[in-house]
Amino acid sequence: MNTPKNSSELEDIEIQLLLEGVYRYYGFDFRNYAPASLKRRIWNAIRAENLGSVSALQEKVLHDANAMERFLLGLSVNVTAMFRDPTFYLTFRNKVVPLLRTYPFIRIWCAGCSTGEEVYSLAILLQEEELYHRCRIYATDMNEMVLRKAKSGIFPLHLMQEYTQHYLKAGGIKSFSEYYTAAYDSAIFRASLKENIVFSQHNLAIDGSFNEFNVILCRNVLIYFNPFLQERVHNLLYDSLCRFGILGLGRQESLKTTLYEKHYEELENHEKIYRKLG
Numbered sequence: 209m210n211t212p213k214n215s216s217e218l219e220d221i222e223i224q225l226l227l228e229g230v231y232r233y234y235g236f237d238f239r240n241y242a243p244a245s246l247k248r249r250i251w252n253a254i255r256a257e258n259l260g261s262v263s264a265l266q267e268k269v270l271h272d273a274n275a276m277e278r279f280l281l282g283l284s285v286n287v288t289a290m291f292r293d294p295t296f297y298l299t300f301r302n303k304v305v306p307l308l309r310t311y312p313f314i315r316i317w318c319a320g321c322s323t324g325e326e327v328y329s330l331a332i333l334l335q336e337e338e339l340y341h342r343c344r345i346y347a348t349d350m351n352e353m354v355l356r357k358a359k360s361g362i363f364p365l366h367l368m369q370e371y372t373q374h375y376l377k378a379g380g381i382k383s384f385s386e387y388y389t390a391a392y393d394s395a396i397f398r399a400s401l402k403e404n405i406v407f408s409q410h411n412l413a414i415d416g417s418f419n420e421f422n423v424i425l426c427r428n429v430l431i432y433f434n435p436f437l438q439e440r441v442h443n444l445l446y447d448s449l450c451r452f453g454i455l456g457l458g459r460q461e462s463l464k465t466t467l468y469e470k471h472y473e474e475l476e477n478h479e480k481i482y483r484k485l486g
């Protein structure tokens with residue numbers, strides 16, 4: 209027998225076993241997520257389930273599909289907002305929309321769309337620019353539960369004040385309240401906004417490309433991955449974009465130091481909107 213390992217090494221082994229089990233049994237692959245935030249979330253799940261160790265959590269999630277669903281929800285950070293980082297949308301309106309006007313049909317992929325706020329924001333912007341009828345937006349996430357919310361197009365009413373501010377900073381040209389109906393504490397968004405949206409499950413860690421797109425938004429997803437998985441996803445996004453296609457990343461994300469840096473040009477400093485080179 210080798211010298212006993214210290215508790216942190218043991219915990220790392222338990223985490224590897226948990227992630228391996230979840231991958232083999234359920235097909236969700238968290239093995240290449242950034243370790244620090246993953247560890248934090250695993251411990252949140254352990255506490256939420258009233259357990260005492262990673263191994264106990266493994267036992268629970270492998271034998272109880274409901275516990276797995278809760279675990280999945282805890283691991284995938286679903287924080288999002290309408291017109292999140294408004295200047296991103298302003299740049300999209302000013303710099304990307306004129307390029308899109310030259311296409312007869314526009315295919316867009318929102319990868320890691322969470323509960324859909326980003327997709328509805330884009331649909332609003334494209335409607336205002338009179339381009340929406342030419343668009344098909346594929347909104348995907350690995351988590352079916354958040355996709356169900358996204359499909360509903362219903363968001364908490366109390367957030368609308370904040371979203372109105374975002375919308376105006378993003379160059380919105382109407383009254384934001386035109387886009388939803390208030391009912392009790394919910395804002396129900398216009399059905400016409402989701403006419404050209406296809407919601408479906410797609411896992412960036414294991415699934416392949418499923419179309420060729422003119423625009424891909426993959427915002428605030430890559431930050432949760434380790435460099436190996438980030439590289440895989442960059443490869444997938446690159447392969448899924450047509451020539452001169454547009455890639456939008458999150459504020460804390462970048463193509464710098466990836467193999468793909470030289471294959472794109474930045475459309476505007478700091479906004480993380482890139483154009484694939486020919």
Ligand SMILES: C[S@@+](CC[C@H](N)C(=O)[O-])C[C@H]1O[C@@H](n2cnc3c(N)ncnc32)[C@H](O)[C@@H]1O
Pocket residue numbers: 284285286287288289292319320321322323326348349350351354410411412413414426427428429432458
């Ligand atoms: C922080 S949210 C970002 C939502 C939205 N893109 C935004 O910027 O507001 C991250 C989303 O990525 C999803 N996600 C995490 N890992 C994923 C994977 N391997 N494949 C697809 N989606 C994933 C999570 O379920 C979550 O909904």
